[in-house]
Amino acid sequence: MPTDKDTVHIGPCKVTFDIGGDTPFVIDKTAGPVKFTYEETTKEIKVTQTGDTPIDEIVIGRNVMAEVPMTRRDLDALLLVIPGSEKVGDARVDVYANKVVSLLDYANTVTIEPLSEKATTDDTITIYNAAPRAKLNYTYDYNNEQITDVTFKGYPDADGKLVGFGDPTAV
Template identity: 50%
Template sequence: MAGVNAEKIKLGPCEVVFDEGTPEEIIFGTTKGGVVLTYEETSREVTMDQTGTTPLKEIITGRTASVAVPFGEYDKEKLLAVLPGSRLVVDSTDPTKSKVVVNATKVIDLLKFAKKMTLRPLAEGTTTNDYITLPNAAPRANLNYTFDYDNELITNVTFKGFPNANGDLIEFGDPSVV
């Protein structure tokens, strides 16, 4: 197999770090079903009457990036982080009692909840050069809990990437490189 570099073939799970590098950093280290990165481009083919429907060139008109994270920890702090506009209410007489409240009357601007999110592969030999980062990612949760003996409670969160102030959407490699 000439030309094949097996060292560059990657396999295995990852952990997801949201709000990386801050005191509010949250690590989603327990997932079920795999973390899925989706990067897509939209484009427009350029045609002229003289060539009919044959494209003369194609122009990229947009890019999107998202990361689907099915995390398995039922954790109120993590729920609070992935349910934009939610709040934690702690019992005033018993601080061990709390709840996360989601209010449906708010219009939420997801960009205000966007933070740095990094995928860190867990395979042996992984380095920071294997990381993938969305510099500006906002969470959107879809909860569908099945309470039975055959299923874990999985919280499905999709982090949607938005361009940062520099226009950067996604980074492949060491996030410390500037």
């Protein structure tokens, strides 16, 4: 039986972005917390007979995202988290202002796995179809890490699944 202290979860995690192929993109070094957010939007159902008192409320939307303050900033990493960017040879990544990009084209599975020694697969969060959006925050001095803030926003997959909590291999 779990004790009160067993229900408190703290510590870092690793984030895996399945980019297809044999080698996923793993973010295992961050500067600051990784934040997962799940939100519901609802619609209250009202009828004239009860005035402003709702008689029901239905969920009309769900949004998920993971915010990851990534410390890695090599060209290959930037190419993966800036949708629509292009690598020029081995020396540069170009981003175009006049390129319209569908984020869904860059969406794939994102898994968040806590690294605590007491973490289990029950603690895993899987966003089934998430696309990256990057915000670069580079401060050039001795006191600040150069951070690439990546937000993975979830979209429903082909089956309508958005997010899973627990063992991603369960059937």
